[in-house]
Amino acid sequence: xxxxxxxxxxxxxxxxxxxxxxxxxxxxxxxxxxxxxxxxxxxxxxxxxxxxxxxxxxxxxxxxxxxxxxxxxxxxxxxxxxxxxxxxxxxxxxxxxxxxxxxxxxxxxxxxxxxxxxxxxxxxxxxxxxxxxxxxxxxxxxxxxxxxxxxxxxxxxxxxxxxxxxxxxxxxxxxxxxxxxxxxxxxxxxxxxxxxxxxxxxxxxxxxxxxxxxxxxxxxxxxxxxxxxxxxxxxxxxxxxxxxxxxxxxxxxxxxxxxxxxxxxxxxxxxxxxxxxxxxxxxxxxxxxxxxxxxxxxxxxxxxxxxxxxxxxxxxxxxxxxxxxxxxxxxxxxxxxxxxxxxxxxxxxxxxxxxxxxxxxxxxxxxxxxxx
Amino acid sequence: xxxxxxxxxxxxxxxxxxxxxxxxxxxxxxxxxxxxxxxxxxxxxxxxxxxxxxxxxxxxxxxxxxxxxxxxxxxxxxxxxxxxxxxxxxxxxxxxxxxxxxxxxxxxxxxxxxxxxxxxxxxxxxxxxxxxxxxxxxxxxxxxxxxxxxxxxxxxxxxxxxxxxxxxxxxxxxxxxxxxxxxxxxxxxxxxxxxxxxxxxxxxxxxxxxxxxxxxxxxxxxxxxxxxxxxxxxxxxxxxxxxxxxxxxxxxxxxxxxxxxxxxxxxxxxxxxxxxxxxxxxxxxxxxxxxxxxxxxxxxxxxxxxxxxxxxxxxxxxxxxxxxxxxxxxxxxxxxxxxxxxxxxxxxxxxxxxxxxxxxxxxxxxxxxxxx
Numbered sequence: 001x002x003x004x005x006x007x008x009x010x011x012x013x014x015x016x017x018x019x020x021x022x023x024x025x026x027x028x029x030x031x032x033x034x035x036x037x038x039x040x041x042x043x044x045x046x047x048x049x050x051x052x053x054x055x056x057x058x059x060x061x062x063x064x065x066x067x068x069x070x071x072x073x074x075x076x077x078x079x080x081x082x083x084x085x086x087x088x089x090x091x092x093x094x095x096x097x098x099x100x101x102x103x104x105x106x107x108x109x110x111x112x113x114x115x116x117x118x119x120x121x122x123x124x125x126x127x128x129x130x131x132x133x134x135x136x137x138x139x140x141x142x143x144x145x146x147x148x149x150x151x152x153x154x155x156x157x158x159x160x161x162x163x164x165x166x167x168x169x170x171x172x173x174x175x176x177x178x179x180x181x182x183x184x185x186x187x188x189x190x191x192x193x194x195x196x197x198x199x200x201x202x203x204x205x206x207x208x209x210x211x212x213x214x215x216x217x218x219x220x221x222x223x224x225x226x227x228x229x230x231x232x233x234x235x236x237x238x239x240x241x242x243x244x245x246x247x248x249x250x251x252x253x254x255x256x257x258x259x260x261x262x263x264x265x266x267x268x269x270x271x272x273x274x275x276x277x278x279x280x281x282x283x284x285x286x287x288x289x290x291x292x293x294x295x296x297x298x299x300x301x302x303x304x305x306x307x308x309x310x311x312x313x314x315x316x317x318x319x320x321x322x323x324x325x326x327x328x329x330x331x332x333x334x335x336x337x338x339x340x341x342x343x344x345x346x347x348x349x350x351x352x353x354x355x356x357x358x359x360x361x362x363x364x365x366x367x368x369x370x371x372x
Numbered sequence: 373x374x375x376x377x378x379x380x381x382x383x384x385x386x387x388x389x390x391x392x393x394x395x396x397x398x399x400x401x402x403x404x405x406x407x408x409x410x411x412x413x414x415x416x417x418x419x420x421x422x423x424x425x426x427x428x429x430x431x432x433x434x435x436x437x438x439x440x441x442x443x444x445x446x447x448x449x450x451x452x453x454x455x456x457x458x459x460x461x462x463x464x465x466x467x468x469x470x471x472x473x474x475x476x477x478x479x480x481x482x483x484x485x486x487x488x489x490x491x492x493x494x495x496x497x498x499x500x501x502x503x504x505x506x507x508x509x510x511x512x513x514x515x516x517x518x519x520x521x522x523x524x525x526x527x528x529x530x531x532x533x534x535x536x537x538x539x540x541x542x543x544x545x546x547x548x549x550x551x552x553x554x555x556x557x558x559x560x561x562x563x564x565x566x567x568x569x570x571x572x573x574x575x576x577x578x579x580x581x582x583x584x585x586x587x588x589x590x591x592x593x594x595x596x597x598x599x600x601x602x603x604x605x606x607x608x609x610x611x612x613x614x615x616x617x618x619x620x621x622x623x624x625x626x627x628x629x630x631x632x633x634x635x636x637x638x639x640x641x642x643x644x645x646x647x648x649x650x651x652x653x654x655x656x657x658x659x660x661x662x663x664x665x666x667x668x669x670x671x672x673x674x675x676x677x678x679x680x681x682x683x684x685x686x687x688x689x690x691x692x693x694x695x696x697x698x699x700x701x702x703x704x705x706x707x708x709x710x711x712x713x714x715x716x717x718x719x720x721x722x723x724x725x726x727x728x729x730x731x732x733x734x735x736x737x738x739x740x741x742x743x744x
Contacts, residue, residue: 040692044699047684069667069692077670077688085684295441298449312419312457316449320412320441327416327699 003142003184003211005030005243005264012355014260015235016348021057021212021243021264023089023141024182025081028056030243030264031348033255033341034091035272039064040074040084043272044327044334047086053307053335054342056088057141059267062134063095066124067117071137079139091267092140094131094173096188097149097216097248108148110165128172136179144214144247145173147188152221159192163201166190170208184211186245192217193226195233202237213238214245219268224254231261238262252281252344253370256361259348271341275333278322281340285369289315289333290322301332307339308332375514375556375583377402377615377636384727386632387607388720393429393584393615393636395461395513396554397453400428402615402636403720405627405713406463407644411436412446412456415644416699416706419458425679425707426714428460429513431639434506435467438496439489443509451511463639464512466503466545468560469521469588469620480520482537500544508551516586516619517545519560524593531564535573538562542580556583558617564589565598567605574609585610586617591640596626603633610634624653624716625742628733631720643713647705650694653712657741661687661705662694673704679711680704 006020021028035042035050038061042050050058060080065071077083080090099106099115106115112127128146135143147166150159170187177185187205191197205213215234218227231246238244243264249255250268258266271281278290282302287294289301300310301318309318309332321329344364351360378392393400407414407422410433414422422430432452437443449455452462471478471487478487484499500518507515519538522531542559549557559577563569577585587606590599603618610616615636621627622640630638643653650662654674659666661673672682673690681690681704693701716736723732 039696039698040689041698041700046680046700046703048680068696069688073668073688073692076668077686083686083689083692085689296445296448308418308420314449314455316441316445317412317455317457320445320455324411324440326411326413327702328413328418330699331418331703 001184001211002180002182003243005212005241007240009353011352011357013358015262016259016352016357017262017264018349018352019243019264023057023184025087025089025141026056028089029349031255031259031345032056032265033250033345034059034265034267035338036061036267036269037084038269039068040080042338044276044331045272045338047084049308049335050086050338051088053339054346055338057091058086058088059091059093060138060140061095061098062092062131062138063098065138066095066134067119071134075137075139079137081139089142090140091142092135092138092144093247094135094144094146095126096144096147099126100149100151128169129176132173132176132178136177136183139179140183142184142186142212143177145170145185145187147190147216149217149220150190150192152192152217154192156194156197159190159194159197163190163197167201167204167208170205174208174210186210186212186214188214188216188247189234189238190217193222193230198230198234199237202234206237206239210242212243212245214247215263216247218246219248219254224257227254228257228261231258231263235262250341252341252368253365255341255344256348256357256364259352260357260361271337272334275337276330278319278329278333280333280336283367285367289318291319294319301336302340305336305339305343307336309336373556373583374552374554375615377584377613379612381725383724383729385730387634388631388724388729389634389636390721390724391615391636395429395556397459397461397513398428400461401721403627403631403717404428404637405622405717406431406637406639407710408433408639408641409456410641411440412452414710416648416703417644417710419456421680421707422458422710423460425711426718427710429463430458430460431463431465432510432512433467433470434464434503434510435470437510438467438506439491443506447509447511451509453511461514462512463514464507464510464516465619466507466516466518467498468516468519471498472521472523500541501548504545504548504550508549508555511551512555514556514558514584515549517542517557517559519562519588521592522562522564522589524564524589526564528566528569531562531566531569535562535569539573539576539580542577546580546582558582558584558586560586560588560619561606561610562589565594565602570602570606571609574606578609578611582614584615584617586619587635588619590618591620591626596629599626600629600633603630603635607634622713624713624740625737627713627716628720628729628736631724632729632733643709644706647709648702650691650701650705652705652708655739657739661690663691666691673708674712677708677711677715679708681708
């Protein structure tokens with residue numbers, strides 16, 4: 001199998017796991033946060049900077065790469081690793097989430113999804129088999145199965161119907177996946193916010209033996225409480241000897257609460273997206289560095305941070321860059337936010353190793369200014 | 373004096389000079405090319421990358437910094453060096469060129485220029501004295517006098533009138549300049565494309581003793597032949613023991629032809645501007661990397677280049693990034709173009725030291741594909 005999970009220890013205070021995911025391109029310390037490189041680049045970042053901030057794995061998007069530049073071109077370039085010159089692990093999503101987001105421009109059938117490209121309106125047809133072909137061309141260490149990400153809210157009947165189809169598609173994905181030696185296929189648990197469906201989905205997804213499992217369909221508009229509830233009853237259904245990936249989560253509170261519930265992997269565009277708009281995460285909470293109050297503030301964005309941006313530039317300078325539309329502005333805030341999350345994950349791993357992730361949560365929430 | 377020029381040797385084949393400019397923030401090997409950081413940042417580049425590509429001095433724009441974030445803020449941040457965290461030499465222009473470019477939104481008087489900000493339409497009044505105050509606040513190692521950059525073409529009468537005013541303004545600049553220990557004021561020779569005016573301007577500008585002199589009003593639309601002619605009769609009027617700066621020039625042919633005529637310093641937005649649009653300078657000539665022909669070209673932009681972009685990424689990948697509007701695209705092409713020019717200047721300096729800049733010109737022009 002391309003990917004193996006090694007459990008190092010469980011936190012005695014919580015359900016959190018300290019572990020390692022072994023992949024063809026190296027080891028990932030878990031719990032981990034994966035920066036998102038939608039179009040074969042983590043926005044504003046170069047690969048050497050991603051290494052500098054400590055990223056051990058990045059995510060890229062099958063839908064976007066299929067549309068542009070095309071998976072065949074990426075394959076010719078030596079897969080995503082060669083194309084973007086990233087020699088550490090990569091995970092590709094299945095395009096499911098993106099395709100469903102096209103709403104009016106897609107139609108779901110049992111066979112697959114017909115959709116129109118957001119770029120040129122060209123019609124395409126994603127089936128589980130075709131998505132596996134695309135992901136095999138991209139060559140990521142971990143590839144996600146083609147699922148349906150149900151919207152929120154979603155009625156029970158639709159959630160059940162959709163979950164069943166996602167299970168049927170998962171079997172088709174597994175059968176179609178051609179490069180099992182070097183690429184690990186992960187299944188995705190769905191079932192919206194219904195306990196019975198989530199548990200059933202988890203059990204039947206796990207019955208399809210795979211190197212890892214994800215929880216999908218969360219962080220799509222529901223409250224943090226609901227998300228935590230779903231994890232509370234879903235994660236126990238997942239095997240202990242496989243990595244568990246909570247899709248689309250990247251806010252500090254959700255990362256900590258996910259880790260506490262036994263999640264090993266996370267991803268989200270949040271840190272880089274808010275960065276480009278001038279918002280950064282700091283040891284004292286969110287800071288909107290583009291705000292006028294920082295115009296003459298010569299402190300670093302985060303005095304406790306060790307990133308290139310915080311070691312070298314002031315809030316006043318970064319605010320100026322962002323106000324002036326200068327590329328370096330979004331670069332510096334992106335570097336910082338990604339480093340902040342890498343440091344947070346390292347802190348989480350340390351707290352697990354010391355059996356004190358519950359205490360860490362309390363301390364962090366107070367420091368960061370969360371109201372609980 | 374803040375700045376001293378050291379002449380190392382003259383090329384026996386041409387009039388080119390190998391030298392060093394000594395400044396409060398370090399030594400510049402000349403002939404040199406200065407990347408332009410209009411708004412206190414060389415677009416898309418971080419200071420550590422500027423050092424990596426070998427930039428010894430950068431230029432920044434007084435007009436832009438005055439408008440945003442304001443020179444008083446920059447002064448509070450420790451001047452431009454502190455504000456943007458660049459510890460090597462900086463040159464600031466005077467805002468003259470930018471203010472005149474506002475055309476309908478400015479009025480030139482003997483006292484100075486009234487203009488409206490391109491950002492918010494607010495009225496401002498630049499006088500030689502005020503510009504010196506601003507440039508003193510910015511704190512660059514070299515600051516340019518407030519001159520009038522005449523348009524091209526320009527009739528003799530206006531060019532004469534304007535040149536006289538530029539001379540009167542230069543005296544006012546020299547009188548108003550307050551930080552002569554740490555900042556060197558350079559005068560600017562004008563006179564459009566008229567030999568008599570250029571020579572008169574040069575002689576009378578040099579009479580005003582200053583640490584360096586620039587040739588302004590070129591590269592504004594006239595042909596390369598005219599630009600070379602103007603240098604041919606203007607440069608000999610400039611003193612040998614002071615640096616000579618040709619403003620606004622950055623194409624490889626003009627850099628070589630300027631060096632041959634005894635120019636020591638150049639600047640231009642060209643390399644970074646064309647880079648962001650997907651055009652790069654290579655050892656075999658210009659290459660429009662965003663063109664379809666490079667879609668599946670896995671060679672580096674320039675096989676002979678040693679920059680981070682060329683050592684790590686293919687034309688196909690960079691084309692993809694630029695087509696997709698990804699920040700990394702413009703970053704990589706900017707790194708390359710600036711490195712290309714730094715390497716070119718190093719080659720020019722080597723050719724001068726070997727008394728063969730004339731031969732180098734011939735070889736380079738053939739290799740680059742210039743038709744002469």
